[in-house]
Amino acid sequence: MKISTILLVVAAMLSPATASAVEAVASHPLTAEIEKSVTELGYPKDVAQDLVRLVHDWKCMVWQHMLSQAQQTYQEKLYSPADVARVEEEVIRGLAQTIARKISLDTETGSKYFYLSKVVNDQKAQCLGCSQLVYILGNSVGLRVTAIGVLELASGPLPAGNSHAACCVELADGKVMMVDVAQNIMSKSFVFLETYRAAGNYWELKQKDNPLRVPRRIQIWNKSGLCGAVYNNLGNAYREAGDHTQAIFCFTKAIALNPKDALAYSNRGTTYNRLGQLANALSDYAKAVELDPKFALAYCNRGTAYNRLGQLANALSDYTKAIELDPKCALAYCNRGTAYNRLGQLANALSDYTKAIEFDPKCALAFYTRGILHAQMGKTDEAEKDLQKAVELDPSFREPVKKASDHFQLGL
Numbered sequence: 001m002k003i004s005t006i007l008l009v010v011a012a013m014l015s016p017a018t019a020s021a022v023e024a025v026a027s028h029p030l031t032a033e034i035e036k037s038v039t040e041l042g043y044p045k046d047v048a049q050d051l052v053r054l055v056h057d058w059k060c061m062v063w064q065h066m067l068s069q070a071q072q073t074y075q076e077k078l079y080s081p082a083d084v085a086r087v088e089e090e091v092i093r094g095l096a097q098t099i100a101r102k103i104s105l106d107t108e109t110g111s112k113y114f115y116l117s118k119v120v121n122d123q124k125a126q127c128l129g130c131s132q133l134v135y136i137l138g139n140s141v142g143l144r145v146t147a148i149g150v151l152e153l154a155s156g157p158l159p160a161g162n163s164h165a166a167c168c169v170e171l172a173d174g175k176v177m178m179v180d181v182a183q184n185i186m187s188k189s190f191v192f193l194e195t196y197r198a199a200g201n202y203w204e205l206k207q208k209d210n211p212l213r214v215p216r217r218i219q220i221w222n223k224s225g226l227c228g229a230v231y232n233n234l235g236n237a238y239r240e241a242g243d244h245t246q247a248i249f250c251f252t253k254a255i256a257l258n259p260k261d262a263l264a265y266s267n268r269g270t271t272y273n274r275l276g277q278l279a280n281a282l283s284d285y286a287k288a289v290e291l292d293p294k295f296a297l298a299y300c301n302r303g304t305a306y307n308r309l310g311q312l313a314n315a316l317s318d319y320t321k322a323i324e325l326d327p328k329c330a331l332a333y334c335n336r337g338t339a340y341n342r343l344g345q346l347a348n349a350l351s352d353y354t355k356a357i358e359f360d361p362k363c364a365l366a367f368y369t370r371g372i373l374h375a376q377m378g379k380t381d382e383a384e385k386d387l388q389k390a391v392e393l394d395p396s397f398r399e400p401v402k403k404a405s406d407h408f409q410l411g412l
Contacts (some may be wrong), residue, residue: 030064033140041132042227043116050120051136058098060141063091067142074172084172089189092134092143092169092179099125099133099181107182114233127182128229131165134179135226144170147226148178149263151202151292152217154185154210160297160329163263165229166215168192178214187212201260201291217294221258228257232264239271247271262292266301273305281305296326300335307339315339330360338369341376349373364394368401375408384410 031052038048070087073079104124106113113119114128125133131147138145150164158164166180175189190212196203205216221229235250251268254261269284285302288295303318319336322329337352353370356363371386387404390397405412 028061030060030140034060034136037136037140038116040223041116041136041230047117047120051116054120054123055137058102058137059094060137063094064141066091071142081173085175085189088143088169088171089177091141092138092145092177093186095137095141095143096134096179096181096186099130099137100184103130103133103181105130105182112237114230125182127180128163128165128233130181131167132226132230134167134181138167138169145179146170147221147229148215149219149221149225149229149261150180150215150217151219151294152215153183154213154215156216157326157328160300160326160331163229163232164215166218168220178212180215185213187214190214200293201262219260225258225261228254228261228264231257232261232267235264235267235271239267239274244271244275260291262288262295262298265291266295266298269298269305270301273301273308278305278309294325296322296329296332299325300329300332303332303339304335307335307342312339312343328359330356330363330366333359334363334366334369337366337373341369341373346373346377350377362393364390364397367393368397371401372404375404375410380408380410383408384412387412 034052034055035045035048038051039045066087070079070084074081074084102123103119106124106126106129108126111126113122113124113126116129116132119125119129119133135145135147146168148166148168150158150166152158153164164182166178166183166185169177169179171177171189173189174191176192177189178185178187180186195206195212195214196218197206199217201219203218203220205214210216219225231250231254235247235254238244238250239247248268248271251264251271254264255268258264265284265288269281269288272278272281272284282302282305285298285305288298289302292298299318300322303315303322306312306315306318316336316339319332319339322332323336326332333352333356337349337356340346340349340352350370350373353366353373356366357370360366367386368390371383371390374383374386387397387401387410391401401412404410
């Protein structure tokens with residue numbers, strides 16, 4: 001049976017003459033599948049019910065019937081695995097396009113639209129929110145969807161401190177597709193082990209060229225790994241809100257769910273760092289780089305802990321390693337500049353601060369630290385320009401700049 005024929009059959013079955021869309025979904029076995037998928041990720045049942053109501057006018061029942069019909073036709077030996085895979089591709093494309101059309105993409109740093117209740121209520125999502133929708137709805141209609149953590153995008157490295165999520169769909173012919181609604185990427189089908197090679201806890205592209213436009217470096221998550229990613233984001237939200245106790249609880253939960261999650265260790269380490277618990281911070285950063293030796297930000301953050309302890313040689317070593325791994329990491333340059341400044345190596349410090357600004361012209365910290373260095377060097381005009389720029393970019397620097405201006409007798 002062709003895909004077009006299946007669609008006609010299902011369209012007739014779901015016509016307005018039979019029942020309203022809401023009533024059809026409420027009484028359909030698909031509802032139980034969606035609720036099961038949602039609650040298995042740790043959400044309460046009311047969130048699942050809200051999601052069912054949100055998607056009542058989507059084509060979930062159509063997609064489920066298409067897949068069921070394709071499998072039945074295969075059992076009757078009228079379809080090959082490749083025929084079934086074509087139906088699966090049709091369904092996943094339809095699902096991804098519907099999510100992109102119905103859910104507004106939120107790209108704000110520190111976005112709260114990763115938690116499913118917020119995604120459903122506000123119909124907005126960032127990458128983790130979109131990936132949960134693909135995972136829940138895809139598996140509910142009969143696809144085989146796995147969530148993945150993306151460490152390097154198809155286009156290159158993620159910005160320092162950012163995380164990303166997408167999905168992988170296993171097809172009946174043994175191939176897979178990558179689905180990234182947030183990046184508007186839907187790959188062609190490919191053989192996974194011909195494209196990726198195992199690298200420790202991760203998978204990396206075998207070739208430098210990337211005609212498929214798939215992520216260059218990933219970690220495959222099971223259900224617990226996806227739950228862990230949600231807790232990781234919750235930890236970040238609590239930390240930014242100043243609730244470090246809850247942040248540590250969430251990061252610890254994320255680690256328990258996915259013990260190979262280097263990001264959760266690094267994030268918990270940063271929370272310990274902010275609390276001044278430097279021994280705990282160093283322990284977590286060490287675990288992060290053990291799990292992911294290419295994790296530039298973990299080296300950078302560990303360097304900061306060493307810097308606070310006065311272990312400047314260790315700090316410089318970690319900052320330099322971070323820059324080696326991510327040559328455009330503005331934070332690593334900025335922090336290494338501060339270590340050089342403490343060592344009295346002012347030319348090196350100035351060079352690093354300038355590099356940080358080159359790679360991130362909106363880095364207020366780099367302008368502030370370079371402004372302080374210029375003031376130390378007696379370069380009043382340059383100091384005033386940099387400090388003014390720091391305040392312009394981030395008003396929270398206003399008080400530190402005022403104190404610096406008074407100390408160095410600047411005209412600010």
